[in-house]
Amino acid sequence: MTEVAVLAWRQYRLERRLFWRNPSAAFFNFLLPLLFLAFFGAAFHSDHKELRIIVPGIAAMSVMSTTFTALAYNMTFLREQGVLKRIRGTPMPGISYLLGIAGNAVTNTAMQIVIITVAGKVFFGTGWPREWVELVVFVIVGVVCFASLGVAFSHVIPNFDSAPAYVNAVFFPVVALSGVFFDTAHAPGFMKGIAQALPLYHLIAGLSGAMVRGTSLSSNVSALGVIAAWAVLGIVFAVRGFSWDQRRA
């Protein structure tokens, strides 16, 4: 067991080093949420109500982009390049490898959440998060959910060339529907219905409660339940559909 952990840790450290060596990926990972924040911050700088929606919305979107999007791309790439196949030919336990890769994604999530939290306090006057425990719990459950959904989704993507189309076809509608940029209270009923079935909507609700509204964790339990249900679904499909080899078609 300790060996599994040691190998996972080594894989994680390698992934971190490689992450920083790819400047364009690192750039997008950190600058994109900041750009969004700056843009909306400028647009709504006098509208405190809008900022209270935008900040947790962008935090939730960051959770999704650093885990779901990043892992769907990465796993497709590693599979297509034959890296997964090569790893499978070594004595490294598969779980160590996956933990190392997922840990890498989660580190990016944590850094973005910190950046957004600090930016919210310093530039947008949303203050420090009201409920730290709630914030951490929602980020953790959100990360598990979107990371497993990202790995599961990579099984659907036939090759790396088509990965952007597949990922964006999910990412943008989900981001738009779930109310990253607006208050879903004003959305038409059918949109709201769809959004409420999706995990991002509930992650935004939870983060909003933790970061700006100061509602307690217990009042957001149902939101946590929906995200956890998606997480279970994601884990099942991530494991069942796992393929180390490029799809033979």
Next chain:
Amino acid sequence: MSEPAIDVHGLHKAYGDFEAVRGIDFEVRRGEVFGLLGPNGAGKTTTVEILEGYRARTAGEVSVLGFDPGRRPREFRARIGIVLQSTGLYRHIRVREALSHFGSMYPHPRDVDEVIALTGLEGKEDAMARTLSGGQRRRLDLALALIGDPELVFLDEPTTGFDPAARRTAWDTIRSLRDLGKTVLLTTHYLDEAQAIADRVAIIKDGRIAVEGAPSELGASSGAPRYRVAYRNGTGTDVEQETDDPTTLLHELTGAALARGERLEGLTVTRPTLEDVYLELTAGQAEEARAPIGEEPPLAGHRRERQG
């Protein structure tokens, strides 16, 4: 005699309706370099991937270092090294970094510098994988397969795309593996490669083994005459004769030539090469051996490649 490194009996593999491997038996002894030859789509890669633990077999018995590769236990993976046909690596990893990282996965890794020297990667230690040339990347593949100090090394077309000089260097490396007591299972398209480095070869045709033996002895088992005598006669015409008894034939030819006061210009006696045997055995087979999806695409006709 010790237990063979690889023992295969009645191996079958079907992809849906297509039978890629149709009953293969062979044995690889410890410490030898064994070559699997055959046209594209004959079942080489399928066979090797079953032995490496990548693919499940449909039927048959397989033992690799005493393990069942289908169960791929960790100890088994720790004792083999694999060079895949098409390979991938992180683009931004450095050579030395990759070797020490992969080495850390094994219980008894070899020294990184030793492996770098063995595979001729000196001077490239700090280069990123994406900046390496094709040949250098292939050497890194070999280095990564050797870093765990495996007993058995699988090499799936290790020199495809190499220039002649690089191939010779790779052959020396593979020979040095044998000198280290390693067992090597090699698949290749290049017959001169098999002839140069394999102790024994098997030619796979239509998912079966057509012939097996030392490269130099395969001619004997193919049914063709064993020697070919060629020369230019007194009138300047090239003559070629085949015989199982070159001593008698040469005696007659040289005797007659001397009596006429002629010289037999360009007199040679050759045995059939591996290539002759291969081409004879695999003639007309390219059409039947349709590769399953994802296998190497079948080539029409034969590759007759002689390099170096």
